[in-house]
Structures are given as structure tokens and as C-alpha cells.
Amino acid sequence: MIVTRPYDPSWHAPGTVARSGRCSWHGVKACDKEPVVSFHDASGDRQSGCERAVAELLARGLMKRPPDYDLWRRHVIG
Numbered sequence: 001m002i003v004t005r006p007y008d009p010s011w012h013a014p015g016t017v018a019r020s021g022r023c024s025w026h027g028v029k030a031c032d033k034e035p036v037v038s039f040h041d042a043s044g045d046r047q048s049g050c051e052r053a054v055a056e057l058l059a060r061g062l063m064k065r066p067p068d069y070d071l072w073r074r075h076v077i078g
């Protein structure tokens with residue numbers, strides 16, 4: 001089960017997509033959103049995820065619901 005933390009660029013290795021402020025879960029070609037979470041994926045790699053990545057991982061039952069997820073949704077969707 002993936003446990004997230006709020007997105008933190010400094011948690012990611014220099015030179016990575018996640019460090020650069022982009023969503024590494026979808027990749028820069030597929031996604032132009034800013035990440036909202038940082039997490040370890042199933043391989044143990046550090047990933048950044050946008051709001052859509054969180055929704056997908058929640059829907060697939062792979063991610064523990066972030067405690068402030070509703071707050072993010074209100075912020076992003078309005």
C-alpha cells in the first residue's frame with residue numbers, strides 16, 4: 001500500500017522528473033500537472049504524483065487515502 005507525503009521536491013534525487021516539479025508517475029510526456037504528493041512506488045522508487053495520479057491510485061486500491069485529500073480536491077476542482 002502506497003503511503004503518500006505532501007509533494008516535496010527536495011525528497012527527490014537531483015535531475016529527476018519529480019525533483020523538477022513535474023509528475024513522474026505519468027511522466028512529462030503524458031502529464032503537464034504539478035505534483036501534489038511524493039511517494040515510494042511498488043519498486044521502491046521515489047515518485048511524484050499529480051491529483052489525477054492520486055485519484056487513479058486510490059481507485060485501484062493501491063494508495064492509502066491521504067488525510068487531506070478532500071482539501072486538495074476542493075483546491076484543485078473548486
Ligand SMILES: [Zn+2]
Nearest residue numbers: 023026031050
Ligand atoms: Zn500526472
